[in-house]
Amino acid sequence: MWKCPKCGREFKNTEQDHFCVKPNSIDEYIAAQPEDVRPLLQNIREAIHAAAPEATEKISWQMPTFWQDENLIHFAAFKKHIGLYPGGEATSEFAKRLAGYKTSKGAIQLPLGKPIDYELITDIVRWRTKRKAKGSEIL
Template sequence: MWKCPKCGREFKNTEQDHFCVKPNSIDEYIAAQPEDVRPLLQSIRETIRAAAPEATEKISWQMPTFWQGENLVHFAAFKKHIGLYPGGEVTSKFAERLAGYKTSKGAIQLLLGKPIDYELITDIVRWRVNQEAKRSDTL
């Protein structure tokens, strides 16, 4: 067992990523991240905001989240990457453009130290907004 020296919580994995204090806002989340990652997170936030201007910002699953009728996209910082979580269908819909990324169902890893494709993020978020709008129209 590994014990966090800051908060005292115990984890099975050594150096387990976690929050010592749960963030209440995206600003708090970003402020709690390493200094070199904060500008990247802020740029991702601004990119998502521009692509989904009507979405509401919140923390869900302890991650920054944009909500518009449903969770459109989450993002989170990790030791070696930033995770983008736009949902299950995105990785198949954008498979060609995601060829150079590590993905799993509904998750995309943006490696730290490599350029971030903000145009790709914009396109994914706009697609998610359109999918949610279609879903809402059928309800």
């Protein structure tokens, strides 16, 4: 077991990613991240907001989340990547454009240190918003 020296929580994995304090807003979440990751998270936030201007920001599952009658997309920072969570159908729909990324059902890893395709994020969120309007996918 590994014990976080900041908050005292215990984890199976050494240096497990976690939040010592649960954020109450996306601003708090971003502010708690390493300085070099903050602008990336803010740019992702802006890309999502541009694609879904009616969506509400909130924290869900301790991640920044955009909500519009349901979860549209979550995102989160990790040591080596930023995770996007648009749901399983999105990763299938955008499989060709996601070919260079590590994905699993409903999750996309954007490696830190490589350019982020904000247009891809915008397109995924627009697609999710249209799917939501049709009542297709629920996260």
